[in-house]
Amino acid sequence: MLPSRTQIILGPPGTGKTTTLLGLMEKELEQGTEPDRIGFFAFTRRAAQEGKERAMARFTITNRDLPYFRTLHSLAFQQLGLSRSSVLGSTEIAELNERLNLNLNLYGSNDTDLMSMTSDDRLLFIENLARIREVSLKDQYLAVDDTVNWFELERFARGLELFKQERFLLDYTDMLTDFLRDGVAPSLDAMFVDEAQDLSPLQWSVVRKLCENTDRIYLAGDDDQAIYRWAGADVDYLIRNAKSATILKQSYRVPQSIHHVAQRCISQVSSRIHKEWLPREEEGEVAWIPDVNDVDMEKGDWLVLARTNYLLGGLRNYCKSEGWFFQINHQNSIAVEKVHAVRNWERLRKGQPVSVGDAITILKYIRKLKVPDLLENLDGEITLSLAELRRYVPQLKDDVWYNVLTAININEISYIRAMLRRGEKITKTPRIRLSTIHSAKGGEATNVLLLTDLSSRVYEEYERNPDDESRVFYVATTRAKEKLVLVEPQTPKHYLL
Numbered sequence: 001m002l003p004s005r006t007q008i009i010l011g012p013p014g015t016g017k018t019t020t021l022l023g024l025m026e027k028e029l030e031q032g033t034e035p036d037r038i039g040f041f042a043f044t045r046r047a048a049q050e051g052k053e054r055a056m057a058r059f060t061i062t063n064r065d066l067p068y069f070r071t072l073h074s075l076a077f078q079q080l081g082l083s084r085s086s087v088l089g090s091t092e093i094a095e096l097n098e099r100l101n102l103n104l105n106l107y108g109s110n111d112t113d114l115m116s117m118t119s120d121d122r123l124l125f126i127e128n129l130a131r132i133r134e135v136s137l138k139d140q141y142l143a144v145d146d147t148v149n150w151f152e153l154e155r156f157a158r159g160l161e162l163f164k165q166e167r168f169l170l171d172y173t174d175m176l177t178d179f180l181r182d183g184v185a186p187s188l189d190a191m192f193v194d195e196a197q198d199l200s201p202l203q204w205s206v207v208r209k210l211c212e213n214t215d216r217i218y219l220a221g222d223d224d225q226a227i228y229r230w231a232g233a234d235v236d237y238l239i240r241n242a243k244s245a246t247i248l249k250q251s252y253r254v255p256q257s258i259h260h261v262a263q264r265c266i267s268q269v270s271s272r273i274h275k276e277w278l279p280r281e282e283e284g285e286v287a288w289i290p291d292v293n294d295v296d297m298e299k300g301d302w303l304v305l306a307r308t309n310y311l312l313g314g315l316r317n318y319c320k321s322e323g324w325f326f327q328i329n330h331q332n333s334i335a336v337e338k339v340h341a342v343r344n345w346e347r348l349r350k351g352q353p354v355s356v357g358d359a360i361t362i363l364k365y366i367r368k369l370k371v372p373d374l375l376e377n378l379d380g381e382i383t384l385s386l387a388e389l390r391r392y393v394p395q396l397k398d399d400v401w402y403n404v405l406t407a408i409n410i411n412e413i414s415y416i417r418a419m420l421r422r423g424e425k426i427t428k429t430p431r432i433r434l435s436t437i438h439s440a441k442g443g444e445a446t447n448v449l450l451l452t453d454l455s456s457r458v459y460e461e462y463e464r465n466p467d468d469e470s471r472v473f474y475v476a477t478t479r480a481k482e483k484l485v486l487v488e489p490q491t492p493k494h495y496l497l
Contacts, residue, residue, distance in 0.1 A: 013478035014253025196221035255284025303445035323418030448480035459493035
């Protein structure tokens with residue numbers, strides 16, 4: 001168990017868990033606690049960096065003042081005095097693949113579905129899962145519903161361990177186990193742990209070790225948002241330790257109608273801490289539509305969610321057919337440079353000059369054309385008309401962009417033409433974001449479009465263990481600040497509300 005001096009804060013969606021932690025941190029600083037005697041640990045690198053940036057902006061302190069704002073893996077790396085050459089990376093994975101005749105892709109999927117991984121990646125995943133759950137490989141093998149052969153898994157685990165020993169390498173899980181055995185925990189006055197519901201048994205062990213050298217301990221999380229049990233998270237440990245937790249009641253994100261849907265969803269979870277959670281005063285809007293084609297995303301920012309990348313594919317195709325510029329799992333739907341090349345070529349055709357840099361970009365998208373050295377050596381301040389550009393590249397045609405920019409494939413051409421017809425602004429961050437629900441955790445948007453369908457594999461898991469998938473759906477619904485649009489199921493395999 002955690003020390004009795006631990007203060008646990010439970011924060012339902014939009015109640016400001018991280019802001020509350022920073023408020024407690026501010027009190028620590030006001031009372032004279034030195035920044036380098038404060039630890040802030042988060043589940044992901046992005047969350048740890050966000051906490052650090054918010055702290056620096058709020059308290060006027062520098063990066064150097066905050067040596068213990070990290071993920072737990074980063075802390076272990078630091079305290080063990082490791083170098084990057086000590087860590088198993090892509091080069092070493094390639095060597096391991098050759099040695100064991102494998103095709104490891106470091107999971108290669110954020111579908112959060114074991115069966116969506118390659119068979120070799122499942123070997124790696126299960127082997128690692130046993131270690132972060134602190135159970136034997138055989139017990140973990142028996143616990144997963146998978147087609148992996150036990151003898152293949154055992155052979156892989158032996159081969160991986162021998163490979164790491166021979167090359168004196170550690171993976172990220174080894175960092176934590178070595179820290180527990182050999183590492184020295186920093187001496188801290190105050191420690192803050194965010195998103196505690198996502199910690200694995202191994203990470204909880206690291207937290208307990210850190211507690212031994214820390215005077216004041218603050219943990220924030222929400223058992224209702226625990227959606228990483230599949231990856232080893234132990235939310236039950238948080239639940240057992242949170243009997244006298246402080247509960248943040250007021251959501252600053254979720255309006256009443258969306259709150260109602262979310263409550264219906266989370267009420268289906270059997271093992272949870274029941275907590276009061278209040279919506280914003282605004283009513284908000286919840287709408288059901290029969291098909292994704294019926295949604296109007298013409299205005300506002302949108303977060304479009306599906307349970308897996310496979311289901312997200314149809315949404316991607318729909319957005320492209322409509323000519324919307326969007327992100328999918330944090331990647332732009334098309335390289336902005338390509339659209340700039342199109343627009344600048346059309347400017348040339350209309351008699352308008354472009355910069356040397358823009359001219360070079362245009363030429364890069366003409367297949368089998370090398371950019372002349374003379375052009376690359378021109379002063380960047382110079383502008384060129386089409387006639388002037390032809391002095392350097394005489395073979396240039398006076399034709400529309402899709403006949404000239406031959407390195408842009410036919411599907412991209414169709415998409416760009418649709419974007420141009422719609423007048424999409426590509427100089428700004430896309431206002432439409434497509435994401436799996438897991439990738440969107442922690443995010444929010446004015447409008448959320450959510451598919452209710454599940455893949456066959458996920459639906460089978462939903463039937464076996466409805467609590468975990470109900471939490472996933474709950475997280476998805478609570479990303480919306482004003483409007484939640486639910487797409488009616490297209491198959492018998494879907495979330496139940």
